[in-house]
Amino acid sequence: MENVSYVFVAFAIVWAVVFGYILLLLNRQRRLQQEIDLLKQRLEDRKGGD
Amino acid sequence: MKITILLWISLALMVTALYLIFVIAPIERTMGIVQKIFYLMVPMGWLALLSFLVVFIGSILYLKKRSLRWDILSYSSAEVGVIFTTLALVTGSIWAKPAWGVWWTWEPRLTATLVLWLIYLTYFMVRSFATEESRGATFAAIVGIIGFIDIPIIVLATTLWRGLHPGALIFQGGLDPTMLLTLIISLLTFSTLYALILMQRISLKNNEVEIKRMKELSQPFN
Amino acid sequence: MKFWNQVISITWKDTFSEIRTREVISSVLVFTLLVIVIFNFAFGANQETLRLVAPGILWVTFTFTGVLSLNRAFIPEKEQGCLEGLMACPISREAIYVGKMLASLLFMLIIEAIALPVFAFLFNLPVLTLPMVTITILATIGFVAVGTLFSALAINTRAREMVLPILFLPVMVPVIISAVNASKMALSGKPWNELASWIQIIGVFDVIFLVVSCLIFTYAIEE
Structure with missing residues (x-):
């Protein structure tokens, strides 16, 4: 029954990679959103200053 | 809020799939518990094909319509596709060890997957080598089209090359109905997951484009 | 008629x-002969071993030859500003593709026509x-069908000489597999009908990629 470890490793790797990738995407999305907000703010300020 | 609904559906499917795989589906007679890897390996291979099909369609539309939307779709799907192809290779390799005693064997489907993986690596490479970004997108689209058309020929050649064990993946006695159901639910789970990840990747890419546009917009002021 | 003119x-x-320049054929030919000789050292001079690895050597050599000569298909044009x-x-654009493809095919066939007898002799x-x-x-038609497209694409990238082989080799895998196996059978004197399925794969590849490459070639060279 040592073969159980192969099954375990296969499932662990697949789910770890899939969730890791999703988390990575969400994290990058959050940072980009912050940057967009910042840029928007700055553009608004510029417009106001003219 | 489409994404939230999709998220809950995929979570529900995930639990169902795991339950079916480990509790309901019978343990295969000749291969034992290792056969359960099969429920991961087949969806991974399927998703590799599905995502490269999306790359193919997106590439054709990009060349025809020249709209950035289609390039973003192809790019995102290619990235997701490469990840799933990598996972297909990893699970295939973990399957090969107990089944054939080696980590890597030039089994036709495994070989074809490896070639596929290499082709789609070049999809990203040609993009980074291009002198301009729009040109990189065009070149990547060409690779996306040529690569996908090549798939059936690769499969044909590798299958004929290794002529042996044609049904090695499907076991003696065929698939039991519960096994088939488990496989279908598993395929469904990963397909939903693919849609979810693809949508997320596309909106991320859209934001990247948006930021670049805004930076260019704010440039003349500085 | 105008198209073919x-x-x-x-x-x-x-x-x-x-x-006039003898740039491609002479240099590639020397390269091809060198590769054949060097492979000989890699596998030793044992007649039995050589018989086993000969088809592989032949096709690895021809693949390298293809990459090298296809690389020269568009680079001189670009360097001298002829492409514009x-x-x-x-x-x-289709006429440019077919014309360039036929020229590369001609060059490669000349190189192979000289290399094959040398190979047979050695x-x-x-x-x-x-x-x-x-x-x-x-197989050579398959090489130039895809190679002309990728060669045109590669001239508009950085590291041109690297881009062609990187794109070209994975796509050519089915042709290389088929050519090696068909050659193995042909060299051991198998009849035609046993070779047929391999030759068919190469034929299908040729037809599909001649058509597809011709259709999308315009996107590879556009400015």
Whole structure:
């Protein structure tokens, strides 16, 4: 029954990679959103200053 | 809020799939518990094909319509596709060890997957080598089209090359109905997951484009 | 008719400049002979071993030859600014593709026509048979069909010489597998019908990629 470890490793790797990738995407999305907000703010300020 | 609904559906499917795989589906007679890897390996291979099909369609539309939307779709799907192809290779390799005693064997489907993986690596490479970004997108689209058309020929050649064990993946006695159901639910789970990840990747890419546009917009002021 | 006139004039232009400079054929030919000789050292001179690895050596050599000569298909044009002139001509992009493809095919077939007898001589193998010639011609058509497209694409990238092989090799895998296996059978004197399925794969590849490459070639060279 040592073969159980192969099954375990296969499932662990697949789910770890899939969730890791999703988390990575969400994290990058959050940072980009912050940057967009910042840029928007700055553009608004510029417009106001003219 | 489409994404939230999709998220809950995929979570529900995930639990169902795991339950079916480990509790309901019978343990295969000749291969034992290792056969359960099969429920991961087949969806991974399927998703590799599905995502490269999306790359193919997106590439054709990009060349025809020249709209950035289609390039973003192809790019995102290619990235997701490469990840799933990598996972297909990893699970295939973990399957090969107990089944054939080696980590890597030039089994036709495994070989074809490896070639596929290499082709789609070049999809990203040609993009980074291009002198301009729009040109990189065009070149990547060409690779996306040529690569996908090549798939059936690769499969044909590798299958004929290794002529042996044609049904090695499907076991003696065929698939039991519960096994088939488990496989279908598993395929469904990963397909939903693919849609979810693809949508997320596309909106991320859209934001990247948006930021670049805004930076260019704010440039003349500085 | 007009299309073929354009095609022939492009092929002729390339052939003519090749006759004058002898840039591609002579250098690639020397390279090919060197590779064949060096492989000989890698596998030893044992006749039995050589018989086993000969088809592999032959096709690895021809693949390298293909990459090397296809790399030269567009780079000189780009370096001398001829490509802009060619694009400005009232010639369809398909005619440019077919013309360039035929010129590369011609060059590669000349190189192979010289390399195959040398190969037969050095390896003591019956290489010059009808099946072997058929396999070589069909596989070479596959090489230039895809190679011309990728070669045009590569000139507009950084590290041009690297881009072509990186794109070209994985796509050519089915042709290489088929050519090696068909050659193995042909060299051991198997009849045609056993070779048929391999030759069919190469044939299908040729037809599909000639059509597809011709259709999307315009996107590879556009400015």
